[in-house]
Amino acid sequence: MQNLLKILLRYSNFLVFIALEVAAFLLIYANNAAPRSGMFSTANSIVAWQNGVVSGICGYFSLAAQNEQLAQENADLRNQLAASDSVLHKQAVSYTAAKVVQMTTDQFHNYLTIDKGAEDGVVRGQGVRNGDGVVGIIRTVGRKYSVVLPVINTHTNLSCRFAKNDYIGTLQWDGKDSRFAQLADVAAHMVVNPGDTIITSGLSPVFPEGIPVGIVENSMLKQGDSYHTISIRLFTNFKRLKYVEVVQNAHQKQLEELMHGLD
């Protein structure tokens, strides 16, 4: 017993080291699996406030470009209004505008923080888009801020389809260039042409069907491959992202419960 105590004391520093490292790795694992608390992320009010100050200052340097983008968005919205036919279909979905207060685009696991949180009805799993197209999915919700998992994060999987023929694929990102994502699971018999438009499939309740994602930049099919290798040029310019909209689907909870019920 005394010997055991002596050994423990002798290696106490090493034991503390091992215990701390195990705790840190558990944190990494838990955070990768499902972050529950907004406190230990950029959804934390203090951290987000600081980021808001920075983006507020930096925002002045891109006012002209922002104006142009907003004007373009207005025009698009008017067009949509004129063309909107299926009123019933759209009633279930509402949009909450949010400002991007922090964002990275050059890491494998990019995130962005927006200035809307639980108080504004934001819930984990809701979709986020902007005027151009898909942005990402709400990952962590704080009281006033939320962290979004954008499509330019290697963790992302998003169900998409070709606008021309309803063929489904999965949008993923290889961690290289924030302008391009990859479309997986498209079988070899499918004809893919550069310029084909990709939209959300509506198969998951995160996004309604038909939100623009990007266009096919190029596709490759080697001899013997059973799936295409497709590069998608994203409509959303993540480097200049300032304003987004959170997609709130009134039926999302019910749909998710139904899907879980099936498992």
Add this chain to the structure above:
Amino acid sequence: MDWTKQLGRYIIIMLLQVLLFDQLQLWGACHPYIYILCLLMMPITLPHSMDMLLGAAAGIVMDVFCNSLGVHTAACILLMFIRPYLIGFIVNDKDRLNEQISLRAIGMEALVKYVVILVLIHHLIVFSLAAWSWTHMSFVLLETFVSGIITIAIIIGYNILAHK
């Protein structure tokens, strides 16, 4: 240097880190983590386990800013674990050590060795854990090299200026 000054330095360096260095998104591979300056330059007077706890605390704070809970924590704990062994290994003349780590206390050669080794280890761990896959290994090495050089330059520069 007493602990109030240490804390003050930590706050200033942390502000520089999040307000300036985290905003640099220049070449995709450049993410210098200068906040470890405070950990590296802390005098080695505290118990070893206390050192590691402080490292963990600094790591968690950085993780909150990076949405990477655990990654910086793991790297900083390792950093603080290695630190006393490394300094004992590098500085032969124990009388000069005097429990302070600075240009004046240990000299340029030892300081450069100490900073280069620890910064590269820290950055390599952070970028590897963030990538979490072997397929990105070449990019992780590039990232470690580019960001590491900047961090090293800043920490050595800080030491030269502080002892003018």
